[in-house]
Amino acid sequence: MLRRFSLTTRLTVIYTLVSALVLLGMAWIIAMTVSRHFEELDGDTLLDKIHLIQGIVAKATSPIDLRERLEDSLQNHPGLYVQIDDQAGASLFASSAFRFPDWLVRPPAGLSLQAVTTWRDGEQEYRALSALVPRHDPLGGDLRVWAALDTHHHADFIRSLQTTLWTYLALAAMLSGLLGWWVARTGLAPLRAMKTRAQAVTAHKLDERMPAEAVPIEMADLAESLNDMLARLQKDFQRLSEFSSDLAHELRTPISNLMTQTQVALSQPRNADTYRDILASNAEEFQRLARMVSDMLLLAKAEHGLLLPSAEDISLAAEAQALFDFYEALADEKGVSLNLTGEGYVKGDRLMLRRAISNLLSNALRYTPMQGQVRVEIGTTGALVSLSVENTGAEISPELLPRLFDRFFRADKSRSHPDSDGAGLGLSITRAIVQAHGGVAAVSSFDGKTRFTLSFPAR
């Protein structure tokens, strides 16, 4: 639901809400303080009045005298109402036109009336205090005195203060919302700049980048991630176009050979055996082309993430052993010994893994000199299962090592290997398969040995 709203709207709403909340708190504190202050003020006034009454009571000689004196004195105190009862509860004095509420005059048992009490009567607001005043006339005993103040001017003041506060609060919240909107718009300007930049990116203009240095730090991360993504896309795109041109280039030579051979053969009559030879040679060449095309397709699929290996439990040692059986004749022929040590299990696709290892083995056998050695070592270290294929033979120069997995790369272009008709795709396929299994392919070459290592995540 919240996702529907723009970032600007969200920020504006949040700003407004927060400032309204803060202001509300402030207003409440102010209103509370003022009303408490008034309450104290009224309390003091009431206490003063009580003292005054106490003085009058002390001077009064009789109840009649007391009433007269009180009436006199109360005339100078507008808004002050008094009621005095004697011990028996009989009223000695009560201000005219004012009635103290019953709950105040006859409070329920246990309710103490030491503090200032506030109540409302219609529009009016009153505060009252009561006290026991000792009586000095012959009757003796204590008098219960109530004094009440009409505090409507304080209430009016508080009411108008509240109105002011509310108005200010509403205006200020609106203003800060407006401010928030403006801040959000300004703050998000770099985003719009990035958007404009992103719109400029097309297949032909993949070198466009986000202005990572020019945007705020929070967005620099995003801009850099986007730039990384663009860089990856650009790299992939470049690889793809290299791929197509490689393919065209690699196909050109054999097709040209086939065409020449066929046309030369057709240029004059020949005997059946010659035709058969030519056709057989063509067939071999075609098979090579067919294999190259399917290998290229496999790689293309791998690059598009379409190689979806099934997940069986595969014993690498069993696979290596099966491949040893397969290559046994070839190794025997060259007097090369095959050794297998260790064991490890991975989850993956049997056919693909077998093919990946097969490519390493055939590669190793191709470059191992007569009487050499090919060793396959399988091991588990932590969360990694690794399989390495090591062969004796000429080292590969370090600058060529990283390129070994490249398509169509042949370390030794001049020397032709009679036992090979590969197109230089084997190691690329191995790497693609390993990567499809979430693994890594690496190669090292030193001390007269070349070692390819495939590392897979353990099951």
Add this chain to the structure above:
Amino acid sequence: MKILIVEDEAKTGNYLRQGLREAGFTVELTNNGEDGLHLALQGDHHLLILDVMLPGMNGWQVLQNLRRQGKEMPVLFLTARDQVEDRIKGLELGADDYLVKPFSFAELLARVRTILRRGRSGTEATTLQVADLGLDLLRRRVTRGGKRIDLTAKEFGLLELLMRRKGEVLPRSLIASQVWDMNFDSDTNVIEVAVRRLRAKIDDGFESKLIQTVRGMGYVLEESAGA
């Protein structure tokens, strides 16, 4: 054995027909799905070779219709697309095999024979005999002209395959798949080497050579050596 080919690419269709005829099959060819379905429903073909991409009704639809109407003859799909989903779809619909173009004719022929053989397995022979070469499956023993020949396990397997399918040209890929369970093309000449070594044990020192190389196609074991 009658085979029906449904292939819209004229050249491919004609060569397939010619090749299969020369291999001894009776072949009918049509270039669209509707005719293919009609012919298949009317006829009594032992095998249907279906291109997936056909004008009108595609290969899958033809197969679906056939199966719905109770025709259970084996079907081999040919396709130029190699998508796993396609493969799965074909197999789910009840196809028996699946070949991706470009394929070699030797491969197709070998697969056709495999499919057709499936139906009539009958009793498995425990000994195989070609000319004076004998292979005893139970005792894992090979003799030629009465002389015992020692073979490794895989050589034995290779010879067994060649003998079981004597007279058929077996492409390298089929040999790799059947003997070593390697279902991909190796970029080495390992099959060549293996066959050469087997040949050295079987044929060296004998007048008639049984194992022949058919250039560009594969290997065949047969009695009447052409050369």
